[in-house]
Amino acid sequence: MGKLNMSQDERQELLRLYKDLRVADVRDGMDWNMMHHYGTVHHEIRPLYRTRAVGIAQTSRYVPYQGTVPKLSPDEYTEWVKWYYANVTQNPGMKASQPGDFVVVDQSGVDVGILGSNNSLQYYSQGAVGFITNGGVRDTDELILQEVPVWSKFISQKMNQGRIQFDANDVPVNIGGVVIHPGDVIVADGDGVIAVPRQIAVEVAKYAHQELKNDKAGRRRIYEAMNRELDQTVI
Ligand SMILES: O=C([O-])CC(=O)C(=O)O
Numbered sequence: 001m002g003k004l005n006m007s008q009d010e011r012q013e014l015l016r017l018y019k020d021l022r023v024a025d026v027r028d029g030m031d032w033n034m035m036h037h038y039g040t041v042h043h044e045i046r047p048l049y050r051t052r053a054v055g056i057a058q059t060s061r062y063v064p065y066q067g068t069v070p071k072l073s074p075d076e077y078t079e080w081v082k083w084y085y086a087n088v089t090q091n092p093g094m095k096a097s098q099p100g101d102f103v104v105v106d107q108s109g110v111d112v113g114i115l116g117s118n119n120s121l122q123y124y125s126q127g128a129v130g131f132i133t134n135g136g137v138r139d140t141d142e143l144i145l146q147e148v149p150v151w152s153k154f155i156s157q158k159m160n161q162g163r164i165q166f167d168a169n170d171v172p173v174n175i176g177g178v179v180i181h182p183g184d185v186i187v188a189d190g191d192g193v194i195a196v197p198r199q200i201a202v203e204v205a206k207y208a209h210q211e212l213k214n215d216k217a218g219r220r221r222i223y224e225a226m227n228r229e230l231d232q233t234v235i
């Protein structure tokens with residue numbers, strides 16, 4: 001698969017349209033486009049902490065390691081791990097290409113913490129806005145401290161070597177029952193993750209905003225009746 005063919009104009013427009021939408025609004029916008037069956041990533045994929053992120057999918061896929069681990073001394077193993085990360089797993093793998101990327105990782109169910117506090121911070125510093133994997137994350141205390149927004153299926157203590165290998169970048173991947181294509185819009189918050197196919201993203205945003213607007217007005221009336229101080233969710 002080649003590089004994503006998306007103009008900067010389209011990218012900026014999609015990011016602008018989705019910036020303030022809640023996952024629930026986007027869900028509604030999909031329903032309003034007869035996409036009831038699609039977009040919602042399985043609810044077992046959860047945020048590490050309460051946060052939100054909106055970005056454009058940058059995908060990569062990993063599969064179980066098909067080789068064997070040679071019998072090595074600990075010092076030889078240090079070298080082997082370097083070789084493994086440079087050639088089999090991380091370095092040829094996930095990346096952030098540009099600001100606004102949502103890093104989407106299909107790790108084929110392998111029990112490793114493919115995302116940790118180091119690699120995710122690196123991609124975050126390069127402009128990635130969020131991370132989702134259908135597998136594990138590790139270094140979770142630091143991920144929370146660093147405020148890197150991550151959604152995952154589980155926490156895993158394990159490193160990659162001997163367990164998982166890189167397969168492909170920029171391909172459609174199955175994340176929690178949704179095929180996420182490079183260029184799809186990803187919205188994630190405390191309610192989980194939803195992916196909007198790029199082809200319908202403008203239409204979906206239109207009706208998502210309709211729902212958000214109605215919801216704000218309705219809750220604002222209740223706030224006022226309660227004499228409750230208004231916050232940014234109702235103004
Ligand atoms: O090294 C890894 O594969 C994942 C990790 O712990 C990190 O990036 O901090």
Ligand SMILES: [Mg+2]
Nearest residue numbers: 116117118139
């Ligand atoms: Mg680490």
